[in-house]
Amino acid sequence: MRFAVISDVHGNAMALDAVLADIAGQGVDATLCLGDHVSGPLDPAGAAERLMGLDGPVIRGNHDRWLAQGRRDDRDLDPTDQFARRQLSATQHAWLAALPATSVFENEIFLCHGTPASDNVAWLDDWYYDRKTTLPSEQAVTAPAEGIDYPVMLCGHTHIARSVRLRDGRMVVNPGAVGLQLVHGSPDARYAVIERRDGKWRTSLRVVEYDHHAAAQQAVDNGFLPWKQALATGWADASGLF
Incomplete structure (x- = not known):
């Protein structure tokens, strides 16, 4: 069994x-989207x-939920979400x-966007402080997995690619973001391939080059200049984008 895992496309069709x-060249059985x-x-x-x-299965993220509802949890949609909704x-x-x-999926892989309990809470990385992100404590990472009796748990939301194996052998994987790199220091798209081989699940975190300058220009042409630096460099954090 071999699957691709993607997340956080954020409207970036080029990526x-x-x-x-x-x-298409990885020989996967399906593509899962978070x-x-x-x-x-x-x-x-x-x-x-x-x-x-x-x-493969596709689930919603926090922005997908807000777009479907027409507002965020605590306020109206921001200009970026409004733009996407109109298109x-x-x-x-x-x-x-x-x-x-x-x-x-396949009775072995659990999919969520943030954590099993929330699409708007980060799991494998604390949010960005001064353009830095860190792995939380072992207890903080393990707690959301309580009661999730599957060998593989997938999450997105933070845009940071990471694979963690809990002490009981269960694996938590964030494939990173396809369409918007934050505090990575690289604009290249990210995704993961997970594979069960010899009875054990393994992860490959993949990096894919694309024309990120064209994507940055597309955002500028659509009136969203603050997105230029994030798309073109991968050094920015999320401030001012949503």
Whole structure:
């Protein structure tokens, strides 16, 4: 069993195309997607079109939930989400609204966006402080996995690629972001390949080059200059983007 795992496309169809092309050469059985699909000032409808054709489970992220509801938890949608919402067709809106918060695949792989209990809480990395991100304590990482009786647990949300193996052997994997690199120091797209071999699950965290300068220019052309640095360099944090 061999699967690709993608997350946090954020409307970046150029990055998604590059990742899907790389996945095509990996011999995977399906591609799993962990949410935050369209919220970005690039090509939300194009990204949705591609993701709707995937052959594996797709769940929602916090931005997908907000877009479907028409507002964030505590306020109206910000300009980036408003832009994405305007670009989607009625069919794409319906698809987004119908996505589940979590899923289980092949009775072995648990999918969530943030943590099993929340799509807006970070699991494997603390949020960014002064452009730095750190692995939380062992207790903080282990606690959300309590009661999740699957050998592989997948999450996204932080845009930071990381694979952690708990002491009981269960694995927690964040594939990183396809469409928006934050505090990575690289603009290249990220995803993961997970594989069960000899009865044990293994992770490969992959980095894919794409025309990030064209993506940055697309955001600028759509009126979102603050996205330029993040897309073009991968050094920025999330401040001012959403």
